[in-house]
Amino acid sequence: MAEGKGTRRGFLGTAAAGAGALLLSGCRGLSETQWFPKVLDSAEGLTMRVQRLFAGSWSLAPEYSKADLSPTFKANGTLDPGTPVYNAMAANGFRDWRIPVGGLVAHPFTLSLDDLRGFPSRTQITRHDCVEGWSCIGEWTGAALGLILDKAQVMPKARYVVFYCADPMADGTSDPPFYYESLDLIEACHPQTILAYEMNGAPLTVPHGAPVRLRCERQLGYKHAKYVERIELVESFKHIGGGKGGYWEDQGYTWWAGI
Amino acid sequence: MHLETQLLAFRAKSQEWWHAYLARRRDRAAKREFFYRHTGTVRALHWINALCLLVMLMSGLQIFNAHPALYWGPISNFDHPFVSLFGEQNNAGQITKGVTQIGPWHFNTTGLFGASYEDGQLTARGFPHWATLPGPQWLAMGRLWHFFFAWILVINGLAFVVYALVRRHAQKDLFPTRDDIRHLGREIVDHLHLRFPKGEAAKRYNALQKIAYFTVIFVIGPLIVLTGLTMSPTMDSVFPGLLWVFGGRQSARTIHFLCAFSFLGFFVIHIVMVVLSGTWNNVRSMITGWYGIDPDAQETSHG
Numbered sequence: 001m002a003e004g005k006g007t008r009r010g011f012l013g014t015a016a017a018g019a020g021a022l023l024l025s026g027c028r029g030l031s032e033t034q035w036f037p038k039v040l041d042s043a044e045g046l047t048m049r050v051q052r053l054f055a056g057s058w059s060l061a062p063e064y065s066k067a068d069l070s071p072t073f074k075a076n077g078t079l080d081p082g083t084p085v086y087n088a089m090a091a092n093g094f095r096d097w098r099i100p101v102g103g104l105v106a107h108p109f110t111l112s113l114d115d116l117r118g119f120p121s122r123t124q125i126t127r128h129d130c131v132e133g134w135s136c137i138g139e140w141t142g143a144a145l146g147l148i149l150d151k152a153q154v155m156p157k158a159r160y161v162v163f164y165c166a167d168p169m170a171d172g173t174s175d176p177p178f179y180y181e182s183l184d185l186i187e188a189c190h191p192q193t194i195l196a197y198e199m200n201g202a203p204l205t206v207p208h209g210a211p212v213r214l215r216c217e218r219q220l221g222y223k224h225a226k227y228v229e230r231i232e233l234v235e236s237f238k239h240i241g242g243g244k245g246g247y248w249e250d251q252g253y254t255w256w257a258g259i
Numbered sequence: 260m261h262l263e264t265q266l267l268a269f270r271a272k273s274q275e276w277w278h279a280y281l282a283r284r285r286d287r288a289a290k291r292e293f294f295y296r297h298t299g300t301v302r303a304l305h306w307i308n309a310l311c312l313l314v315m316l317m318s319g320l321q322i323f324n325a326h327p328a329l330y331w332g333p334i335s336n337f338d339h340p341f342v343s344l345f346g347e348q349n350n351a352g353q354i355t356k357g358v359t360q361i362g363p364w365h366f367n368t369t370g371l372f373g374a375s376y377e378d379g380q381l382t383a384r385g386f387p388h389w390a391t392l393p394g395p396q397w398l399a400m401g402r403l404w405h406f407f408f409a410w411i412l413v414i415n416g417l418a419f420v421v422y423a424l425v426r427r428h429a430q431k432d433l434f435p436t437r438d439d440i441r442h443l444g445r446e447i448v449d450h451l452h453l454r455f456p457k458g459e460a461a462k463r464y465n466a467l468q469k470i471a472y473f474t475v476i477f478v479i480g481p482l483i484v485l486t487g488l489t490m491s492p493t494m495d496s497v498f499p500g501l502l503w504v505f506g507g508r509q510s511a512r513t514i515h516f517l518c519a520f521s522f523l524g525f526f527v528i529h530i531v532m533v534v535l536s537g538t539w540n541n542v543r544s545m546i547t548g549w550y551g552i553d554p555d556a557q558e559t560s561h562g
Contacts, residue, residue, distance in 0.1 A: 031393040031400050040403040043410050051493045060495040070334050105329035127333060127508065129492050131398065133327040135508050186426030218493045252399035259406065 014212035041254065048256040055258070057186045064125045069200065070136040073128070075207035078167035078179065081227055085167050094211035099195075103162070103232035113185040113197060113211055119143035122194050130221040131253065138213060140215050142196035146189040149233075154185070158233035162240060163214055166227035177203035181225040182237050182245040182255075183216055192217040195228065220257040222248045287553055294462060296550035301428070304419045304544055308474035311412035312522060314404055319519055320385070321401030327373075327385025329516055333507030337345035341513060346374035346383025354381045409487065416480055432464055433473055455536045461552045475525050483518035486511040 007046070030036040089097055094113060102108040123141040128185050165179035187193060193216045197204060204210040209226025216223050223246070237243065242250030297305070331501035332334055340360065347356040357373030359366045370376060375387035377395075388394040392404055423429035446466045447453075456465055464472065488494045489511035491503040505511040533541045544550035 031397070031404075037400065037403055040407040043403075043407040046410060053495050053496075054497040059493075061492060061496045062499045062502060064333070068333065072337065074335075074337065119427035127492070127495075129490070129508065130326070131402075132510060133322065133490075134326050134328075134330075134331065134337070137334050163290060218496045220492060247397075252403075253390070253401070254399075254406075259488075 009071075015096060024127045033163070035155070037252070042156060043258050044254045047259060051256075051258045052186070055218065059218070061126055061192055064127065064137050066125065068125065068137045069139060073136040073138045073199075074130075074134065076130060076132075076221065078169075078226065079207045081167040081206075083166065083168060086227070089251050090206065091208065097211050097229070099212065099229060099231060101148060103234055104155040104156060104158035105149075105233050107151070109152060111148070116143050116195060116197060116212065122191075123198075124192055124194070124215070124217070126215070130219055131248075131257070138195040139200045140194065141198035141201075142194035142215065144191065145193045145195055145214070146191070148195065148231075149185075151186060152233075154233055157235050158185070160184055160234050160237055160245070162232045162234055162237060162245075163225040163228050164208045164230035164232070165225050166229045174226070179225060179227070179247045180246070181214065181223055182234075182240075183214075183219075183223065187216055187219065190216065190218065202250070218229045218258060220259075222246070222253065223257045271530075289488035290554060291478070291550045291551045292306075292554050293551050295548050296462075296544045297548050299548065300422055301419075302545055302548060304415055304422070307411065307415045308419070311415060312407050312526070314392060314408040315412060316519055316523060317390060318401045318408070319516075320400060321393065322394075322405060323516065324385040324391060324396060325398045329513040330509040331506065331513060332509055333502070335509055342375040344385040346381075351533040354383050357381075357383075375526075402449070413484060416476075416484075420476070433469055433476070435466055435469040436475060439469055442466055453535055457553055461550075469526070471525065479518050479521050479525075483515060483522070486515035486518065490515065 097113055099111040099116075101107065101111060120143070122144055123139060125137060125139045128136050128138060130259045145161070160182045161184075162182045163180060165181075167179045168177055170181060183193070193214070195212050196209075196215045197212055199205070199208050204213060204240055208226075210226075212228045213226040214224050214228055234240070237245040241247070244250045248251075279435070326335075327345065328335070328337075328340035330340055341362065345358055345360070346354040347358055349355050354374045356367060357369040357375060359368040359372045369381070371387060372385065374381050374383050376382070377388055384396060391401070393400050404430045420429070423433065440533065443466050450467060455461070485501060486505055488498075489505050490508060495502055495508070501511070502508060505514055540551050
């Protein structure tokens with residue numbers, strides 16, 4: 001009887017240890033399957049809806065003072081697109097940089113840097129939060145994306161704004177082979193979402209996305225596309241690249257980058 | 260005497276001792292009283308919580324490994340982290356050493372923190388692969404696990420708090436009373452001597468247990484959720500007060516990390532206590548609900 005009990009205990013101990021090991025290896029194996037990450041990713045929609053419920057289209061990212069500026073603002077991702085076309089543009093002070101705004105708009109047009117500077121400007125000192133966990137504070141000046149979209153007259157069918165960038169992605173696995181990102185219209189028309197051409201009072205430097213980068217202050221860093229060279233309004237981004245709405249999204253990061 | 264006789268005598272003696280021990284145990288088991296300690300709801304919530312905390316800790320370490328450094332204030336002061344785990348390289352670019360930096364102090368933690376072995380190769384990573392989910396460096400996947408199980412953890416935790424308050428489990432069993440605080444000193448001494456309450460006193464939580472459970476459920480729990488939300492740029496736009504309360508996003512990240520290790524510390528003590536005060540009895544009570552107490556030991560009880 002006592003032995004039976006001992007055996008039962010031994011069995012339970014082994015079972016518990018076995019279950020633990022199985023759980024751990026199982027968790028690892030599950031990450032490799034096709035279906036389980038989809039189950040995990042189902043939380044993304046819930047997170048987005050709940051955050052939007054609180055944030056709506058109006059809540060403003062905190063703005064800081066000049067005293068809070070990061071002494072060194074870390075440049076991440078592409079530090080220099082380095083393509084012959086880009087190098088030529090940079091050598092010429094980006095005077096020939098053009099950003100076509102097209103897709104589902106009534107009046108497609110092309111923006112030069114002077115056009116961009118012609119829009120009412122907004123300067124904001126905000127915190128940049130990288131998905132890796134670090135934060136830097138910088139001052140950004142640019143034109144509200146909402147005003148640019150108004151000028152183009154977005155069609156009712158359009159749901160997303162896609163930003164195509166000049167930096168080629170080195171691993172060569174991405175299609176398009178350049179960085180791209182997307183925002184929905186709520187985030188695109190947010191008052192702090194700007195096409196920035198200045199950082200800390202000077203024209204954008206190459207590591208920080210010269211000549212134009214996106215700032216969307218309620219989202220993580222990978223949404224803030226650098227080297228923006230084309231803007232397209234679309235109904236869906238399924239047909240673009242890996243179909244997930246951005247370079248990092250195609251690599252498995254969530255499209256909702258509010259957390 | 261022959262060796263054989265000696266051995267036989269020894270065997271007889273040990274058998275006698277063993278049978279007496281079993282008889283004592285049987286006797287105690289017969290007198291043992293069982294009482295229903297944990298309701299089905301509490302048991303279910305406990306195990307869901309245990310699974311969630313394990314996944315949250317391991318996927319959290321995976322996320323931490325993407326930038327294994329902690330700071331105070333709103334921003335990352337890259338040159339002066341409060342804590343960092345990094346790998347040191349030699350001139351050939353090979354990782355030779357894992358370093359844990361805390362304030363001005365540097366510790367060699369090769370193999371554990373800063374640099375650990377992956378397929379026999381010393382690799383720079385904050386926490387080793389066996390502590391992270393998934394094992395290899397894979398931030399996107401770690402985030403998927405973390406933010407899925409975060410929902411379950413929060414819903415499960417809220418369910419427990421509502422249940423415990425409505426059924427008065429919290430008021431009766433978890434909130435420390437004035438009497439508990441008065442006896443705290445003696446209780447600490449008893450714990451250090453590994454004297455655990457028996458009889459009637461074993462039916463309820465002692466002061467240290469109450470303080471531990473209360474702190475974990477009502478202090479660390481909310482704190483880890485709120486500091487987690489403070490790291491979300493969208494939530495900061497809704498509740499900028501969170502940044503003020505925690506002293507900035509990077510402080511919130513540091514507090515989030517400290518809370519996670521408080522949970523880990525609680526877990527270690529929890530397991531040690533479960534083992535020291537009767538593993539199977541405790542585990543059974545959290546699976547079936549029934550907890551056994553020895554009534555004859557009442558004189559030795561306290562409180």
